[in-house]
Amino acid sequence: MTVFAMAPDGVRIALHELGDPDGAPVLMIHGFSSNARRNWIGSGWGAALAEAGLRGIAMDLRGHGESDRPSTGYDVPRFVADVDAVLEQLALDEPPGAIGYSMGARLLWRHAGTRPHAFRALVLGGLPASDPFERFDVDLARRALAGEAEPGPMESFIVDLAAVFPEHDPATLVTLAGEVSRTLFDPAQAPPAVPTLLMTGAKDTRADDTRELLPLLADGRFEEIPGRDHVNAPTSGAFRRRASAFLAEHLG
Structure with missing residues (x-):
């Protein structure tokens, strides 16, 4: 329960x-x-x-x-x-x-x-x-998620992880990673x-x-x-x- x-x-x-x-x-x-x-x-x-x-x-x-x-x-x-x-x-x-x-x-x-x-x-x-989020560019990750840009290594890692499980919303997780990265x-x-x-x-x-x-x-x-x-x-x-x-x- x-x-x-x-x-x-x-x-x-x-x-x-x-x-x-x-x-x-x-x-x-x-x-x-x-x-x-x-x-x-x-x-x-x-x-x-x-x-x-x-x-x-x-x-x-x-x-x-x-x-x-x-x-x-x-x-x-x-x-x-x-x-x-x-x-x-x-x-x-x-x-x-x-x-x-x-x-x-x-x-x-x-x-x-x-x-x-x-x-x-x-x-x-x-x-x-x-901190693995130190090199994370949230704007680039969002564009990569939409198929509008080529992600860097960290952005690719986060975008790929965010899409692994069907019960999760990749856009939400990319936003989450971006906000967490503000406090290393x-x-x-x-x-x-x-x-x-x-x-x-x-x-x-x-x-x-x-x-x-x-x-x-x-x-x-x-x-x-x-x-x-x-x-x-x-x-x-x-x-x-x-x-x-x-x-x-x-x-x-």
Whole structure:
């Protein structure tokens, strides 16, 4: 069953449950152009979480999945406020753990760094040390989406990702990427202070610099996801098992 949290600007944020309903809670945030069902539910995370005694609460980012898709309103502070709204609605007895992938990992890094008591432990997958949206030209991407221009490498990557899944609106996702790119990811600005596990696919060329983030973390470690790239890492059993074990260790 899907329930909704209400963001401060009235956008509905869809929430999905998986794992052990009586377990320690873990907020889960997917990557750009994905959604909770594809990133977590359909790739076997429920069983891994249940085995570790964890209750997954997976949110669809605004513009994705079953959450609302406003025509604008995708700046970074709104995404951070969406996480605040979800945590407020959940009204948990104690801070949860969290798992994020790619864009979801950047969001959790930012949120946990500015709200040090929101989470007890983090698993951040596919997280580059730099910001992949830095070289993104939203106007060029829009023209490319309409078949009116030849995209550059970053625009091509975003446009292709935005069109992967039929349930998403590519134009909305291109707008989202453009608005997010106005506030570039600066990991040194406010790194998380809680125990943090960084995991990146061994073949991930989009986040091959994840290890560079370790010196910024008070309690951080890094592990590779064997044989996976940026797109298919969330389907890895090794990723599921290791992430679940790490969070169970810190939430027990």
